[in-house]
Amino acid sequence: xxxxxxxxxxxxxxxxxxxxxxxxxxxxxxxxxxxxxxxxxxxxxxxxxxxxxxxxxxxxxxxxxxxxxxxxxxxxxxxxxxxxxxxxxxxxxxxxxxxxxxxxxxxxxxxxxxxxxxxxxxxxxxxxxxxxxxxxxxxxxxxxxxxxxxxxxxxxxxxxxxxxxxxxxxxxxxxxxxxxxxxxxxxxxxxxxxxxxxxxxxxxxxxxxxxxxxxxxxxxxxxxxxxxxxxxxxxxxxxxxxxxxxxxxxxxxxxxxxxxxxxxxxxxxxxxxxxxxxxxxxxxxxxxxxxxxxxxxxxxxxxxxxxxxxxxxxxxxxxxxxxxxxxxxxxxxxxxxxxxxxxxxxxxxxxxxxxxxxxxxxxxxxxxxxxxxxxxxxxxxxxxxxxxxxxxxxxxxxxxxxxxxxxxxxxxxxxxxxxxxxxxxxxxxxxxx
Amino acid sequence: xxxxxxxxxxxxxxxxxxxxxxxxxxxxxxxxxxxxxxxxxxxxxxxxxxxxxxxxxxxxxxxxxxxxxxxxxxxxxxxxxxxxxxxxxxxxxxxxxxxxxxxxxxxxxxxxxxxxxxxxxxxxxxxxxxxxxxxxxxxxxxxxxxxxxxxxxxxxxxxxxxxxxxxxxxxxxxxxxxxxxxxxxxxxxxxxxxxxxxxxxxxxxxxxxxxxxxxxxxxxxxxxxxxxxxxxxxxxxxxxxxxxxxxxxxxxxxxxxxxxxxxxxxxxxxxxxxxxxxxxxxxxxxxxxxxxxxxxxxxxxxxxxxxxxxxxxxxxxxxxxxxxxxxxxxxxxxxxxxxxxxxxxxxxxxxxxxxxxxxxxxxxxxxxxxxxxxxxxxxxxxxxxxxxxxxxxxxxxxxxxxxxxxxxxxxxxxxxxxxxxxxxxxxxxxxxx
Numbered sequence: 001x002x003x004x005x006x007x008x009x010x011x012x013x014x015x016x017x018x019x020x021x022x023x024x025x026x027x028x029x030x031x032x033x034x035x036x037x038x039x040x041x042x043x044x045x046x047x048x049x050x051x052x053x054x055x056x057x058x059x060x061x062x063x064x065x066x067x068x069x070x071x072x073x074x075x076x077x078x079x080x081x082x083x084x085x086x087x088x089x090x091x092x093x094x095x096x097x098x099x100x101x102x103x104x105x106x107x108x109x110x111x112x113x114x115x116x117x118x119x120x121x122x123x124x125x126x127x128x129x130x131x132x133x134x135x136x137x138x139x140x141x142x143x144x145x146x147x148x149x150x151x152x153x154x155x156x157x158x159x160x161x162x163x164x165x166x167x168x169x170x171x172x173x174x175x176x177x178x179x180x181x182x183x184x185x186x187x188x189x190x191x192x193x194x195x196x197x198x199x200x201x202x203x204x205x206x207x208x209x210x211x212x213x214x215x216x217x218x219x220x221x222x223x224x225x226x227x228x229x230x231x232x233x234x235x236x237x238x239x240x241x242x243x244x245x246x247x248x249x250x251x252x253x254x255x256x257x258x259x260x261x262x263x264x265x266x267x268x269x270x271x272x273x274x275x276x277x278x279x280x281x282x283x284x285x286x287x288x289x290x291x292x293x294x295x296x297x298x299x300x301x302x303x304x305x306x307x308x309x310x311x312x313x314x315x316x317x318x319x320x321x322x323x324x325x326x327x328x329x330x331x332x333x334x335x336x337x338x339x340x341x342x343x344x345x346x347x348x349x350x351x352x353x354x355x356x357x358x359x360x361x362x363x364x365x366x367x368x369x370x371x372x373x374x375x376x377x378x379x380x381x382x383x384x385x386x387x388x389x390x391x392x393x394x395x396x397x398x399x400x401x402x403x404x405x406x407x408x409x410x411x412x413x414x415x416x417x418x419x420x421x422x423x424x425x426x427x428x429x430x431x432x433x
Numbered sequence: 434x435x436x437x438x439x440x441x442x443x444x445x446x447x448x449x450x451x452x453x454x455x456x457x458x459x460x461x462x463x464x465x466x467x468x469x470x471x472x473x474x475x476x477x478x479x480x481x482x483x484x485x486x487x488x489x490x491x492x493x494x495x496x497x498x499x500x501x502x503x504x505x506x507x508x509x510x511x512x513x514x515x516x517x518x519x520x521x522x523x524x525x526x527x528x529x530x531x532x533x534x535x536x537x538x539x540x541x542x543x544x545x546x547x548x549x550x551x552x553x554x555x556x557x558x559x560x561x562x563x564x565x566x567x568x569x570x571x572x573x574x575x576x577x578x579x580x581x582x583x584x585x586x587x588x589x590x591x592x593x594x595x596x597x598x599x600x601x602x603x604x605x606x607x608x609x610x611x612x613x614x615x616x617x618x619x620x621x622x623x624x625x626x627x628x629x630x631x632x633x634x635x636x637x638x639x640x641x642x643x644x645x646x647x648x649x650x651x652x653x654x655x656x657x658x659x660x661x662x663x664x665x666x667x668x669x670x671x672x673x674x675x676x677x678x679x680x681x682x683x684x685x686x687x688x689x690x691x692x693x694x695x696x697x698x699x700x701x702x703x704x705x706x707x708x709x710x711x712x713x714x715x716x717x718x719x720x721x722x723x724x725x726x727x728x729x730x731x732x733x734x735x736x737x738x739x740x741x742x743x744x745x746x747x748x749x750x751x752x753x754x755x756x757x758x759x760x761x762x763x764x765x766x767x768x769x770x771x772x773x774x775x776x777x778x779x780x781x782x783x784x785x786x787x788x789x790x791x792x793x794x795x796x797x798x799x800x801x802x803x804x805x806x807x808x809x810x811x812x813x814x815x816x817x818x819x820x821x822x823x824x825x826x827x828x829x830x831x832x833x834x835x836x837x838x839x840x841x842x843x844x845x846x847x848x849x850x851x852x853x854x855x856x857x858x859x860x861x862x863x864x865x866x
Contacts, residue, residue: 001636002712003552003574009715036490044493044727048481057469060477060695104537104699104721111720115573119436137719140548141436203434262493264726266537279435282442286570287544288537292725293697294477 005140021371027403029390030371032179032347038315039262040307047301051294059297065285066277067102067269068296074303075100075255075269083225093228098274101281104291106209106256106268107133109280112287113205113252113270114138116279122169127155129350129378129387131179131207134172143169147380152341154178154185157192167200175223177210177346180378180389184344187220194227197250209256209268210346212312215320217344224251224271252276257299259347260312265295319347325397326390326404333408335417340390347393350375356414358388368406438573454804460836462759462823463804465612465780471748472695473740480734484727492730498718499710500535500702501729507736508533508688508702516658526661531707534714537724539642539689539701540566542713545720546638546685546703547571549712555602560588562783562811562820564612564640567605576602580813585774587611587618590625600633608656610643610779613811613822617777620653627660630683642689642701643779645745648753650777657684657704685709690732692780693745698728752780758830759823759837766841768850773823780826783808789847791821801839 021028051059066072076095083094103109110133118124120142126134128147135145146168148160155173171193175185185193197204206223227250256268270280284290302308323343330340330351337354352375359374375387392400409419454461484492499505509528516527536542543566551557553575559567561580568578579601581593588606604626608618618626630637639656660683689701703713717723735741756776763773763784773784785808792807808820825833842852 001550003548003550003555005552006549006712006716009549009712009719031495033495036494039490039493041485041489041493045482045485049478052474052478056474057472057695060472060474060697061469062464062466062691062696104725107719108721115436116439116442117434117436119438122436133719133722136715140719258495262490263495264493266721266723266725279439279442282569283439286442286540286566286573287720288541288699289566290699292537292699292728294728294731295725298727 005142008140009136020366026366026369026371027395027399027406028371029392029395029400029403029407030373031391031394033391033394034259034263034347035315035318035394038311038318040302040311043302043305043307044262044298047298047305048294051297051301055297059293061293063290063293063296065101065281065290067100067291068293068300069097070304071102071267071296071300072097072100072269074300075102075271079222079224079253079271082222083228095271099271099277101270101277101284102291102296103268103270103280103284104288105258105263105266106207106254107137108266108284108287108291109254109256109268109270110134110205110207111137112280112283113254114141115283115287116276117170117203118143123166125160125163125168125171125173125202126380127173127178127181128380129180129375129384130172130380131174132378134207135380138172145380147383150178150181150183152183154183154189155193157189157196160193161196168202170203170205171197172205172207174207174210175220176208177213177343177348179210179346180348180350180373180375182341182343182346182349184217184220190220190223190226194223194230194251202250204251206251206253208254209259211255212260213316213319213347214345215316215323222253224253227251260308260315261299261302265292265299267291267295267299319393321397322392322395322400323349325400326392329401329404330408333405333419335408335412335415335419337415337417338411347391349390349392351388351390353386353388353411354415355386356411357385359385361388361410361414364410365407368410370403370406370410372407438575441573442569453799459799459802459804460828460832460839461804462825462828462833462836462840463806464824464827466824466827467692467696467780468748468751468827471744471751473735473744476735476738476740477695477731480731480738481727484730484734488730492726494726496723496726496729498534498714498723500533500724501726501733502530503737504535504700504729504733505530505533505702507733508535508704512655512657512686512688512704515655516661528704532704532710534703534710534717535724535729536701536703536713536717537721538691538696538699539640539687540570541699541717541720541724542687542689542701542703543567543638543640544570545713545716546687547574548716548720549709550603550636551576556599558593558596558601558604558606558635559813560606560611560614561813562613562808562817563605563813564607565811567640568813571605578813580816583611583614583616585616587616587622588626590622590629593626594629601635603636603638604630605638605640607640607643608653609641610646610776610781612643612779613781613783613806613808615774615776615779615782617650617653623653623656623659627656627663627684635683637684639684639686641687642692644688645693646749646752646780647778648749648756655686657686660684693741693748694732694735698725698732700724700728700732752826754830755825755828755833756782758833759825762834762837763841766838766852768841768845768848770848770850771844780824782823782825784821784823786819786821786844787848788819789844790818792818794821794843794847797843798840801843803836803839803843805840 021030080094118141122143253271340351373389375384412419454463513527551574555576686704770787806822808817845852
């Protein structure tokens with residue numbers, strides 16, 4: 001009865017896990033949830049009042065598939081501002097509303113990009129490990145995933161250059177604070193990656209849901225910014241000359257309000273060449289007609305009121321404290337032989353155990369009231385069995401400390417070493433694996 | 434660069450049309466828009482306040498892919514109530530939450546059903562004409578559409594029985610107040626269709642966005658109700674015995690709040706066997722993770738407050754007046770040789786011109802400030818060039834009269850007959866074509 005591709009669809013362990021992890025007595029490092037206690041409930045309430053007063057029933061009516069015009073405009077303008085800010089290079093090609101489609105969250109953006117670009121047998125480069133739901137979205141198209149290892153500086157682009165007989169169609173990556181590792185692709189590697197993509201004619205999908213959540217270190221320009229500056233190497237862009245609106249380019253950028261505002265509104269976006277946006281619009285029309293109107297209006301209202309500038313610093317400070325609490329607790333409570341990544345932002349880090357199977361350990365962790373996602377889930381080629389993804393955004397520092405202490409004791413027990421409650425900080429090499 | 438299936442995606446004429454038709458000076462019979470002036474703006478405002486007070490940030494957090502538990506429960510219960518009410522047959526198999534997935538509007542339901550069930554070469558029976566966005570959603574799967582003619586009683590099921598060498602995989606239809614014709618499948622034909630589907634092992638997709646918008650005539654049981662009553666022919670259902678939860682069935686029912694509440698929230702649903710729901714959930718997880726949380730909460734709050742019982746009669750009365758205004762105006766202003774359907778509900782009717790190409794006529798109509806959708810758009814096999822779909826839900830009776838008068842004059846001119854402003858009512862045979 002079902003189509004062949006349906007056999008490729010599976011409930012992921014993450015999904016099943018999340019059900020257990022949702023119990024209030026569990027300290028969960030498993031989900032990818034923002035901190036709901038920070039959501040601006042009264043601001044949303046005010047925004048709804050303003051939206052309904054101003055737009056009335058039209059804010060509840062069918063809308064355009066491309067998305068709310070004002071929101072597309074905001075996304076284009078905001079990206080252009082970031083380009084301007086990026087190492088003072090100036091903007092060669094500002095983004096325009098026709099470079100933007102609003103999607104039902106970044107997940108739909110990924111799904112639509114796959115629908116529009118991928119077909120059976122296409123090779124798709126991904127980091128290993130990579131974002132789980134990307135694999136499930138694109139696997140039904142019958143593509144071949146080509147995993148490339150990552151380290152503390154993100155995807156090892158040099159390995160990618162050596163890896164190919166046949167060229168990839170697409171390269172998918174999360175350059176900033178990757179899910180699951182929290183790592184960031186270095187500036188040098190970004191340039192190297194763009195060179196590689198140009199040489200072999202591959203497209204790049206730059207998935208950037210966490211980019212605005214930086215707690216330390218210096219920001220690195222977007223791949224799309226680097227590419228447009230390279231494609232338009234002349235003096236600062238003159239709006240009467242050619243622009244992205246008339247030039248194809250190979251980077252497809254995906255963004256989201258889920259991590260910087262609220263995920264439940266399901267509002268994300270794609271920035272790409274207008275030819276690509278046009279096809280995404282056609283695919284979206286069949287997928288869900290348009291993104292929910294009220295959610296888009298609420299987001300636009302909050303942005304227009306300057307709420308992001310007010311909220312984002314607060315959010316980042318909270319998450320920074322939680323990240324630091326987790327890093328400190330790992331130092332204190334995890335055995336010496338365990339390493340972990342030290343993200344400059346985002347919501348996740350990844351721990352690597354010397355010899356313990358993290359999937360097998362999980363039921364014991366749940367018994368101790370602690371949840372995480374076994375890293376195996378995110379890996380291709382059967383790797384990563386000894387890794388665990390730890391989310392630090394959705395528990396308070398005190399809880400993080402308790403949870404990591406319990407987890408450390410469990411890991412120590414499984415390694416046959418004493419629980420490490422006295423480990424000195426700084427003994428451990430930076431969490432590269 | 435694009436996948437082959439992307440070549441199948443096109444901007445539809447309807448889409449491009451809607452842009453022109455949105456101008457305020459145009460009397461538009463083109464869209465499929467509910468009347469935004471009736472949307473309960475202040476009720477939505479109250480609902481948001483209640484939801485945010487009660488659920489706080491959790492109403493803005495990520496949610497379950499299946500949909501809000503309370504909303505799935507409401508959909509299941511409501512359907513069971515309708516089964517109960519349907520010709521006093523009693524309910525053999527009440528629907529349960531595990532029979533329900535909440536989708537981002539009924540369009541996503543259609544898209545997910547296609548993803549999960551259809552593959553290249555599958556035959557799909559559709560009414561001719563049929564819902565346009567169904568064709569664009571399923572065409573990329575490489576299916577073969579088999580059109581079956583319709584008349585005033587809906588799909589001519591007897592023709593379907595004669596049409597097949599190779600069995601269809603799915604039969605798609607809108608049994609109530611079909612888009613674009615407004616016709617309803619008769620009770621006898623529903624039974625006949627179920628027999629046919631059972632014999633050839635085909636699934637039925639029962640798309641019912643307009644079912645609750647009945648203005649005249651007697652309601653006909655859902656195909657899903659008829660099938661479950663047949664599958665469970667024993668005495669009234671005993672909750673301890675087998676149910677749909679343990680029995681596969683072949684009808685996939687699709688519903689929506691877009692037409693009875695507000696479309697901009699993008700909340701629809703599927704009722705089907707749990708095995709089907711499970712696969713739809715997996716596909717939806719990749720498609721957009723979940724339907725927007727706030728929209729689901731608003732809908733559930735309005736339903737819980739009993740708002741549908743209050744609003745629906747008002748909505749139906751308004752639309753009934755508009756339907757009647759259009760039927761009267763057609764009688765008065767359209768030439769004798771034109772026929773049209775006389776829907777008992779919904780939002781559309783279809784007019785059939787004797788020899789005029791409705792697509793070619795459209796630019797002239799727009800010049801006159803009137804918009805409609807050429808019926809050709811909804812037809813397969815190059816048929817329907819002489820038909821126009823007329824929406825009556827989104828213009829007030831006075832505007833409808835003016836618009837139809839202008840359109841009638843234009844049609845008369847093209848037929849070379851005098852404008853028919855004096856035509857007596859009742860001369861014309863019921864609008865069956």
